[in-house]
Amino acid sequence: MAGFRDIDRALFPIKSITSVIEIFKHHLERTSEPDLALLSIIVGAVENSLTCGRPNAPVQICEPIESSRLPSLEYHTIELLYNKFYTIIKGAVDVPAKNTTKTQYATRELVKKVSDAVWNTLSRSYYKDRAHLQSLYSYLTGNKLDCFGVAFAVVAGCQALGFTDVHLALSEDHAWVVFGETSSETAEITWHGKGNEDKRGQEIGKGVAARSWLYVNNKPVICTRAMEVAALVSAINPSLNATHDAYEVAYLQQELLWLLYDLGHLTKYPMAIGNLGDLEEISSTSGRIPCDILFREAISSARNYYDNMHVYPYTYQGGYFYRNKMYKEAFESWANASDVIRKYNYSRDDEEIYKEFLEIANELIPHIMKVESSGFSANSILKKPECFACLLRFYDGICQWEEGSATPVLHIGWAKPLVNTISKFDAEVRAQVNIVCESNNGDNKMEQKTQANGNTSCLNNNNYCISEKENRNNTDTDLIHAIESKVISDENSE
Numbered sequence: 001m002a003g004f005r006d007i008d009r010a011l012f013p014i015k016s017i018t019s020v021i022e023i024f025k026h027h028l029e030r031t032s033e034p035d036l037a038l039l040s041i042i043v044g045a046v047e048n049s050l051t052c053g054r055p056n057a058p059v060q061i062c063e064p065i066e067s068s069r070l071p072s073l074e075y076h077t078i079e080l081l082y083n084k085f086y087t088i089i090k091g092a093v094d095v096p097a098k099n100t101t102k103t104q105y106a107t108r109e110l111v112k113k114v115s116d117a118v119w120n121t122l123s124r125s126y127y128k129d130r131a132h133l134q135s136l137y138s139y140l141t142g143n144k145l146d147c148f149g150v151a152f153a154v155v156a157g158c159q160a161l162g163f164t165d166v167h168l169a170l171s172e173d174h175a176w177v178v179f180g181e182t183s184s185e186t187a188e189i190t191w192h193g194k195g196n197e198d199k200r201g202q203e204i205g206k207g208v209a210a211r212s213w214l215y216v217n218n219k220p221v222i223c224t225r226a227m228e229v230a231a232l233v234s235a236i237n238p239s240l241n242a243t244h245d246a247y248e249v250a251y252l253q254q255e256l257l258w259l260l261y262d263l264g265h266l267t268k269y270p271m272a273i274g275n276l277g278d279l280e281e282i283s284s285t286s287g288r289i290p291c292d293i294l295f296r297e298a299i300s301s302a303r304n305y306y307d308n309m310h311v312y313p314y315t316y317q318g319g320y321f322y323r324n325k326m327y328k329e330a331f332e333s334w335a336n337a338s339d340v341i342r343k344y345n346y347s348r349d350d351e352e353i354y355k356e357f358l359e360i361a362n363e364l365i366p367h368i369m370k371v372e373s374s375g376f377s378a379n380s381i382l383k384k385p386e387c388f389a390c391l392l393r394f395y396d397g398i399c400q401w402e403e404g405s406a407t408p409v410l411h412i413g414w415a416k417p418l419v420n421t422i423s424k425f426d427a428e429v430r431a432q433v434n435i436v437c438e439s440n441n442g443d444n445k446m447e448q449k450t451q452a453n454g455n456t457s458c459l460n461n462n463n464y465c466i467s468e469k470e471n472r473n474n475t476d477t478d479l480i481h482a483i484e485s486k487v488i489s490d491e492n493s494e
């Protein structure tokens with residue numbers, strides 16, 4: 001049991017954000033195995049005290065954040081919780097005595113038993129999507145965890161039992177584990193979404209499920225111990241309520257992400273870089289790279305390490321451009337996000353990314369069109385053919401996402417904002433968009449996806465291609481009618 005070292009003990013009682021950062025620094029810089037359970041309990045306790053604490057707790061005003069006093073966290077409080085966690089996990093699995101020579105690798109049964117130990121000690125029914133349910137502090141004081149929290153607790157449990165081969169695998173909306181001598185075994189350890197039967201203990205889908213965005217085409221983030229620390233730091237939730245954040249918690253999260261960034265532990269973790277970018281946009285740290293560079297680094301990471309199969313790096317960047325009224329750039333980011341999703345088949349497990357594209361198509365883009373069409377500036381995006389091209393690429397990606405999928409994506413609710421948006425561009429602007437056809441060797445896809453009627457469509461950058469079989473001298477008006485008629489026919493068939 002790793003647990004408390006003298007250095008940790010010396011940093012107690014924890015009275016400031018700085019001392020929490022010191023403990024993380026020690027675990028990351030001076031140990032090979034940062035103690036996931038200990039670190040999760042500590043940040044969970046700090047987050048809980050500052051976001052769910054007593055409303056009339058003494059608020060420090062005009063104190064420098066890093067030294068602002070926290071409700072003091074005593075060493076014995078943390079130690080009690082730590083030992084409670086170890087007892088629960090140890091009690092659930094009888095691990096054979098550690099034989100010092102041979103390294104022990106986890107088995108599917110062991111992983112399932114640890115998952116059951118966590119699963120069976122959760123409260124019977126609670127609101128699973130509530131905030132602040134991600135840490136072991138929440139688990140040990142309230143028997144509540146969200147779906148990420150269960151996955152994290154299982155990995156922390158396996159670490160506490162001495163299995164250094166069990167690691168967290170992360171997609172953009174799910175978490176599972178890899179384990180075994182070559183880390184080639186996989187296992188579900190938590191639930192996903194609402195009303196879905198959990199698949200705990202099973203290996204990760206190889207069949208149709210693998211084609212869905214939820215499993216990112218088998219390009220998940222495979223964590224090291226330090227990246228698991230980055231995951232628990234990313235999961236810190238500073239929200240006090242729907243409109244306010246506890247700025248000390250946001251500051252702690254931001255400083256810990258910079259610590260992990262400097263140590264190189266975010267290099268292969270696009271979402272953590274994106275989270276840091278969001279925090280820097282809200283409150284930039286002097287002397288640090290600006291948030292727009294961080295969003296670009298997240299995209300590079302996804303392109304370099306995950307075969308550009310992740311969507312969120314582009315929606316982090318698109319959201320930044322949108323909030324900063326950089327609409328042409330936002331269209332480009334969203335078109336690039338659409339180029340990722342077109343490579344997948346839509347499955348009912350993909351609701352989260354469906355909602356993301358729905359919000360962009362039906363809220364954000366219409367808002368931009370409204371704002372842009374009220375002004376008459378020559379610089380308006382309505383005069384830019386490259387913006388029209390990006391919008392076509394964006395919508396086309398969603399159409400291709402639907403092609404070959406068992407579940408439809410588009411419905412009439414998509415068509416109205418779509419047609420409304422496209423028709424805001426004058427004919428002479430639309431005419432400047434170069435829609436070219438090329439041989440459909442569309443190698444920019446997971447594999448050649450064929451549509452129901454055997455047609456294929458491919459597209460890269462701003463060249464939009466409709467395959468030979470469908471190839472008429474398509475003007476975009478035909479395209480609009482094609483999309484409209486498809487959607488209406490879907491509507492009728494339902």
Ligand SMILES: CC1(C)CN=C(N2CCN(c3ncnc4sc(CC(F)F)cc34)CC2)S1
Pocket residue numbers: 147148170171172173174175231234235271272275312315316319
């Ligand atoms: C562009 C966005 C809408 C802004 N925030 C986004 N996030 C995406 C999800 N977030 C994450 N940030 C770090 N790591 C992970 S692992 C994971 C899947 C879960 F099941 F484990 C989610 C996630 C953080 C917030 S995407």
